[in-house]
Amino acid sequence: MAEEFLVVKDLHKSFNEHKAVNGVSFAIEKGEIFGLLGPNGAGKTTTIRMLSTVLEPDSGEVVIGGHSIRQEPEAVRSIIGVCPQELALYEDLSALDNMVFFGRMAGLNGQEARAQAMQHLELMGLVERARGRVSRFSGGMKRRINLAIALMGTPRLLFLDEPTVGIDPQSRNNIYETIRGLRDRGMTILYTTHYMEEADRLCRRVAIMDAGQIITLDTPRQLKSQIGSPDQVTLEDVFLKLTGRSLRD
Amino acid sequence: MLQLTHIWLIAVKDLKIFVRDRAAVFFFIVFPFIFIIMFNFLLSGIGGEDERLELHLVTREPAGGLSHQIIGAMTKAEESQLAPGQPKMVRDKDYAEARRAVEAEEMPGFIAFPADFTEKLSTGSGTRLEVVANAGNTNYRAALSGVAGAIAAEVGADRVIVEASIALMVRGGVIPPDEASINQAVRSIMDRLMAGGAGGEESAFIDFATQKVGEVEAENPANFVIPGYLVMFVFFAAAVAAEAIVRERQNRTLERLLATSVRRESILGGVFTGTVIRGLVQIVIFWTLGILAFRVDLGLAPAAVFILSFLMVIMSAAFSVMLATLARTQRSAGSLAVITALVLAPLGGCWWPSFLYPQWLQDIAKITPHAWANDGFNKVMVFGADFSAAVPDMLALAVFAAIFGFIAVWRFRTSAV
Numbered sequence: 001m002a003e004e005f006l007v008v009k010d011l012h013k014s015f016n017e018h019k020a021v022n023g024v025s026f027a028i029e030k031g032e033i034f035g036l037l038g039p040n041g042a043g044k045t046t047t048i049r050m051l052s053t054v055l056e057p058d059s060g061e062v063v064i065g066g067h068s069i070r071q072e073p074e075a076v077r078s079i080i081g082v083c084p085q086e087l088a089l090y091e092d093l094s095a096l097d098n099m100v101f102f103g104r105m106a107g108l109n110g111q112e113a114r115a116q117a118m119q120h121l122e123l124m125g126l127v128e129r130a131r132g133r134v135s136r137f138s139g140g141m142k143r144r145i146n147l148a149i150a151l152m153g154t155p156r157l158l159f160l161d162e163p164t165v166g167i168d169p170q171s172r173n174n175i176y177e178t179i180r181g182l183r184d185r186g187m188t189i190l191y192t193t194h195y196m197e198e199a200d201r202l203c204r205r206v207a208i209m210d211a212g213q214i215i216t217l218d219t220p221r222q223l224k225s226q227i228g229s230p231d232q233v234t235l236e237d238v239f240l241k242l243t244g245r246s247l248r249d
Numbered sequence: 250m251l252q253l254t255h256i257w258l259i260a261v262k263d264l265k266i267f268v269r270d271r272a273a274v275f276f277f278i279v280f281p282f283i284f285i286i287m288f289n290f291l292l293s294g295i296g297g298e299d300e301r302l303e304l305h306l307v308t309r310e311p312a313g314g315l316s317h318q319i320i321g322a323m324t325k326a327e328e329s330q331l332a333p334g335q336p337k338m339v340r341d342k343d344y345a346e347a348r349r350a351v352e353a354e355e356m357p358g359f360i361a362f363p364a365d366f367t368e369k370l371s372t373g374s375g376t377r378l379e380v381v382a383n384a385g386n387t388n389y390r391a392a393l394s395g396v397a398g399a400i401a402a403e404v405g406a407d408r409v410i411v412e413a414s415i416a417l418m419v420r421g422g423v424i425p426p427d428e429a430s431i432n433q434a435v436r437s438i439m440d441r442l443m444a445g446g447a448g449g450e451e452s453a454f455i456d457f458a459t460q461k462v463g464e465v466e467a468e469n470p471a472n473f474v475i476p477g478y479l480v481m482f483v484f485f486a487a488a489v490a491a492e493a494i495v496r497e498r499q500n501r502t503l504e505r506l507l508a509t510s511v512r513r514e515s516i517l518g519g520v521f522t523g524t525v526i527r528g529l530v531q532i533v534i535f536w537t538l539g540i541l542a543f544r545v546d547l548g549l550a551p552a553a554v555f556i557l558s559f560l561m562v563i564m565s566a567a568f569s570v571m572l573a574t575l576a577r578t579q580r581s582a583g584s585l586a587v588i589t590a591l592v593l594a595p596l597g598g599c600w601w602p603s604f605l606y607p608q609w610l611q612d613i614a615k616i617t618p619h620a621w622a623n624d625g626f627n628k629v630m631v632f633g634a635d636f637s638a639a640v641p642d643m644l645a646l647a648v649f650a651a652i653f654g655f656i657a658v659w660r661f662r663t664s665a666v
């Protein structure tokens with residue numbers, strides 16, 4: 001069995017009386033793209049915030065790259081990159097300034113940060129707009145910058161929380177290709193999305209979460225074969241069957 | 250070392266964002282000077298009289314009281330020995346006559362020692378100087394209050410206490426009334442005073458109250474206007490910056506920072522440093538323009554003026570960071586900032602001299618850092634006091650800064666993003 005890069009054991013988090021994350025356990029292998037799916041309010045973002053040491057869990061154990069998030073949060077922070085669900089950018093700064101700043105916060109020196117920033121902007125097709133102010137960017141460009149910042153400092157584990165919401169197919173494809181390229185270079189990726197077909201294409205394994213718990217975890221193909229022929233049903237069918245059709249939140 | 254780099258980078262990032270915000274820059278630098286230029290224009294018709302100020306002193310005590318000695322000591326100087334701008338002290342004989350002269354506007358005002366001055370002092374129960382002045386003559390009243398304050402603060406602790414004790418000892422026959430024994434007693438009492446650290450408590454012995462006669466008519470010298478607006482705008486600009494810090498939390502960049510190797514303390518330190526740098530730029534501009542364009546006089550202790558300005562910047566930045574950790578939304582941070590800045594500025598004497606306020610209001614004003622800063626600036630720049638007179642004000646500003654900073658750190662440590 002491949003090396004497990006991220007191990008989560010029985011993670012809990014409540015807000016007031018509401019159990020946002022209620023006993024979540026899973027493991028991600030090194031170099032794997034792992035999908036975390038679930039309806040609105042399932043607890044995906046809360047899980048990612050705990051794994052990225054921003055939010056303290058009520059209980060549970062998380063080990064990333066051999067470091068416990070409780071005992072060695074600093075070590076964990078130095079090997080992770082986070083692309084938050086909401087845009088987290090300085091709108092009044094240029095794309096380059098944003099990237100260099102976060103690169104330096106991730107421990108790069110000025111020169112490295114600059115070089116990496118240009119490299120990632122190239123990857124995202126944003127080199128011409130490097131010095132443009134982010135506030136003047138389109139939604140898709142902001143999304144790509146949001147993702148590019150997460151890559152600064154070359155993390156070994158990447159948390160991508162719905163990196164493709166609200167963007168056109170071109171931008172989305174650009175992001176898919178980027179993500180695949182990262183995996184090919186050995187990066188481990190935790191990916192959340194509401195686009196089932198996206199998860200199907202990208203992820204080696206997916207976990208479906210609902211009401212703070214993981215209700216199933218397997219490869220897309222295995223999940224589909226549970227309800228029919230894998231070539232005829234979609235992951236969305238599986239998702240709706242498992243999580244029901246009632247509205248959330 | 251790495252943490253210092255982080256602090257610096259965060260500060261630089263904030264400054265970059267700041268200079269791109271034209272409205273903020275305008276509000277921060279141009280706006281204060283519109284105020285000051287306006288006041289300078291209003292003032293340009295007034296002033297120009299270079300006569301030596303005469304300050305009148307009266308005592309209601311019977312002859313032989315300590316106040317007679319104090320007045321004697323203060324009025325002794327010959328006019329020719331006075332430094333330029335230094336007021337001449339004049340002794341008036343009769344309280345009722347002096348008061349009548351003020352009411353008839355024949356004399357601008359005077360300081361009066363009460364009838365029980367010596368008695369109250371020697372029993373340690375505290376006494377009170379009375380400043381009677383024409384309300385219209387702001388400068389004169391300011392000057393009298395300054396002198397009364399100086400008597401209370403400086404003469405109060407040392408000479409008055411010592412002389413009171415000596416007078417009592419002589420009267421009670423403890424020491425013979427010859428010069429040698431008195432001098433020796435003075436020295437031994439002084440020694441004991443110093444050792445006991447009584448110096449810090451002088452204000453408990455004498456304080457003073459200002460009384461107004463007639464209508465008030467505003468009239469502000471640039472030496473008052475510039476520091477007043479400096480205090481107000483340095484604080485205002487810093488407080489408003491709290492909004493930017495809350496924005497950092499709201500647009501999730503704070504969360505992003507927390508997932509990197511940057512420590513929470515460094516984030517706070519970076520934000521604080523950025524605000525301090527902006528404040529320093531502000532005071533440099535204020536004083537450069539103040540000296541070159543408005544010819545302000547920094548008095549005998551320019552160092553005190555600069556230290557007070559610096560502490561004002563530190564205190565304001567600490568307040569800003571505290572506000573940011575207390576406010577939940579950008580809007581609440583913004584309105585809280587504007588409200589506190591606009592309430593504290595006049596209360597703390599930024600708009601008109603707080604030494605003209607009734608005593609109770611002056612007491613309340615002491616809860617504002619502005620009052621201390623203005624008090625320090627006024628002492629040095631308006632009343633010609635020396636460095637040591639402003640030290641309590643510096644300490645007060647430092648204490649405010651420490652309290653605000655402490656709350657900020659504590660809130661930021663424990664608060665979720």
Ligand SMILES: Nc1ncnc2c1ncn2[C@@H]1O[C@H](COP(=O)(O)OP(=O)(O)OP(=O)(O)O)[C@@H](O)[C@H]1O
Nearest residue numbers: 015018020038039040041042043044045046047085
């Ligand atoms: N800071 C918070 N305070 C209170 N409740 C919260 C907080 N953060 C999340 N919640 C609640 O926890 C639950 C899980 O939220 P979370 O954001 O993790 O869901 P999600 O799976 O990411 O949803 P979405 O797909 O809509 O992004 C929701 O009911 C949400 O309202």
Ligand SMILES: [Mg+2]
Nearest residue numbers: 044045046085
């Ligand atoms: Mg979410």
